[in-house]
Amino acid sequence: MAERTGVQITIKTLTHRYTAKSPVTFENVDVMAEPGEALVIIGRSGCGKSTLLHILAGLLGKTSGTVRLDGKDVTEPSSQWIMMFQAPHLFPWMSVEQNVGIGLRFARWPDDKVKKRVAEVIGLVHLEEFARSNTQDLSGGQQQRVALARSLVMEPDLLLLDEPFSALDAFTRATLQKDVRALSKQLGFNLVMVTHDIDEAVIMADRALVMAGSPGQIVHDFKVDLEDPRERQDPKVQSMRATLMQIFHDAAGVPVDSEEEENSNAASNAELVGN
Amino acid sequence: MSNGDADVANIDAAEAASTKAAQNTVTAKSVGKSLFNWAAGLAILFVLWWFGGYLIEINPDTTNFKGFGPIPTFKAFPELFAIGKIQAAVSTSGYRLGAGLLIAIVVGVPIGILLGRSKVFRELSNSPFQLIRMISPLSWEPIAVIVFATWNGAIVFLIAVAAIWPVVFATAAGLAKVDPAWFKVARNLGAKPWHMVTQIILPAIMFDILTGVRLALGVGWIVLVPAEFLGVTSGLGYSIADARETLSYDHLTAMVLTIGVMGYILDSSCAMLIKRFSWHHQ
Numbered sequence: 001m002a003e004r005t006g007v008q009i010t011i012k013t014l015t016h017r018y019t020a021k022s023p024v025t026f027e028n029v030d031v032m033a034e035p036g037e038a039l040v041i042i043g044r045s046g047c048g049k050s051t052l053l054h055i056l057a058g059l060l061g062k063t064s065g066t067v068r069l070d071g072k073d074v075t076e077p078s079s080q081w082i083m084m085f086q087a088p089h090l091f092p093w094m095s096v097e098q099n100v101g102i103g104l105r106f107a108r109w110p111d112d113k114v115k116k117r118v119a120e121v122i123g124l125v126h127l128e129e130f131a132r133s134n135t136q137d138l139s140g141g142q143q144q145r146v147a148l149a150r151s152l153v154m155e156p157d158l159l160l161l162d163e164p165f166s167a168l169d170a171f172t173r174a175t176l177q178k179d180v181r182a183l184s185k186q187l188g189f190n191l192v193m194v195t196h197d198i199d200e201a202v203i204m205a206d207r208a209l210v211m212a213g214s215p216g217q218i219v220h221d222f223k224v225d226l227e228d229p230r231e232r233q234d235p236k237v238q239s240m241r242a243t244l245m246q247i248f249h250d251a252a253g254v255p256v257d258s259e260e261e262e263n264s265n266a267a268s269n270a271e272l273v274g275n
Numbered sequence: 276m277s278n279g280d281a282d283v284a285n286i287d288a289a290e291a292a293s294t295k296a297a298q299n300t301v302t303a304k305s306v307g308k309s310l311f312n313w314a315a316g317l318a319i320l321f322v323l324w325w326f327g328g329y330l331i332e333i334n335p336d337t338t339n340f341k342g343f344g345p346i347p348t349f350k351a352f353p354e355l356f357a358i359g360k361i362q363a364a365v366s367t368s369g370y371r372l373g374a375g376l377l378i379a380i381v382v383g384v385p386i387g388i389l390l391g392r393s394k395v396f397r398e399l400s401n402s403p404f405q406l407i408r409m410i411s412p413l414s415w416e417p418i419a420v421i422v423f424a425t426w427n428g429a430i431v432f433l434i435a436v437a438a439i440w441p442v443v444f445a446t447a448a449g450l451a452k453v454d455p456a457w458f459k460v461a462r463n464l465g466a467k468p469w470h471m472v473t474q475i476i477l478p479a480i481m482f483d484i485l486t487g488v489r490l491a492l493g494v495g496w497i498v499l500v501p502a503e504f505l506g507v508t509s510g511l512g513y514s515i516a517d518a519r520e521t522l523s524y525d526h527l528t529a530m531v532l533t534i535g536v537m538g539y540i541l542d543s544s545c546a547m548l549i550k551r552f553s554w555h556h557q
Contacts (some may be wrong), residue, residue: 126439
């Protein structure tokens with residue numbers, strides 16, 4: 001696969017409300033990101049993280065402000081900025097390779113080129129032996145890998161991730177987190193990810209943006225300055241996690257959720273150690 | 276992929292192979308039992324028919340109708356085949372049924388998709404559709420005869436009118452079950468409206484469309500025979516009416532049996548197509 005250079009993301013004074021009568025979801029959001037950078041947006045439910053991601057994907061309109069990728073306004077979906085959702089949403093009447101190649105067929109690629117590219121990308125996500133399988137026969141993690149391959153096959157400059165690993169078991173989630181970050185660095189595309197999981201943010205982000213308030217705002221922009229590969233047990237990762245947790249706690253001002261998350265992460269870690 | 280992932284995959288594969296072998300044995304037994312029940316059901320029907328024919332034959336009041344029994348009926352088949360009556364009737368009725376069903380599908384599927392996708396269209400069309408649907412298809416016959424230049428056209432119209440509703444409603448019901456996220460994903464991957472229809476909607480609801488076609492086939496087949504009782508001089512319905520007029524009860528029963536067998540074959544073909552296009556896991 002050809003290497004990408006990623007995109008420069010420029011979001012300025014972005015504001016959104018669903019209808020004229022509904023409350024403002026978020027306002028005056030400013031985000032800049034360099035090509036190839038991995039951003040993770042964390043925040044409590046309802047602060048507008050997913051909405052921001054949908055606007056960035058061109059799947060939702062903005063109310064005011066600008067969203068530009070390499071200087072180009074984002075007004076509609078494009079194969080250059082692809083979104084992965086919480087559930088894989090695979091097309092169950094298609095095999096793994098048909099699912100992966102669907103975007104290329106929409107773009108009218110010739111069959112031989114589709115076949116070649118699909119095989120490459122299926123290799124990238126380690127699903128070679130399942131290429132012809134029915135997607136309903138795959139585990140949740142494997143299905144999410146197919147969704148990842150379906151996104152990567154388009155050679156996007158930007159991959160948008162809306163809590164795509166939240167429904168997976170801890171072991172699969174940890175593997176995919178590392179794999180997706182590694183692929184982003186290997187292939188050079190930008191990542192913008194929404195999550196509730198502080199661990200996930202530390203493992204995957206170059207920068208973590210903390211959203212809070214109602215209407216939502218970005219209240220903290222935190223650089224996750226760690227070397228790859230990142231292991232959860234690494235003291236530096238643990239320390240970074242504690243710092244980010246404190247920032248999140250201070251910004252959101254809601255210890256209950258944080259404590260719940262800590263408990264859940266402790267459980268996840270225990271599960272991982274068990275594996 | 277890590278070693279842990281590979282181990283999990285190997286265990287999964289071994290478990291899958293063992294489960295599949297056990298499933299194959301169970302499936303073979305289940306198929307054998309189903310085949311036996313299928314044959315037994317037909318045998319019971321045949322015995323009941325034979326017994327009825329026997330009672331008709333031994334009763335002096337009804338002995339003239341002994342042609343309804345299975346033995347005279349089966350004896351009539353070679354003769355009907357030899358004079359080409361069955362072939363002609365089946366091909367003529369088959370053409371009418373096929374044309375009517377085709378019209379029902381070509382018109383019904385787009386209407387069903389529109390019903391499933393557009394709330395305005397659904398609300399606008401609900402009352403008129405429910406009203407028209409409740410009109411017995413055969414009650415259109417006098418109007419059809421006036422409107423269409425030939426009886427053939429009128430019969431095809433009656434079948435189409437009868438068959439369209441199962442197709443429309445099954446298609447709309449199928450669309451209501453489609454995961455809205457598939458449209459979002461497809462848009463995200465660059466799907467144009469045409470792709471949405473051909474690559475997402477139609478494959479997603481093919482099972483439902485074919486289920487509607489299967490129901491439509493049954494309705495069309497039921498309408499076909501009485502529609503052919505009047506006006507036309509060809510087809511299965513006409514052949515039955517003709518046999519009744521000439522008191523050829525063995526021919527009449529043979530044609531009735533032909534209708535049953537043809538309907539059964541068509542329905543089974545539809546069931547196989549439904550199975551072929553169903554993506555739902557068993």
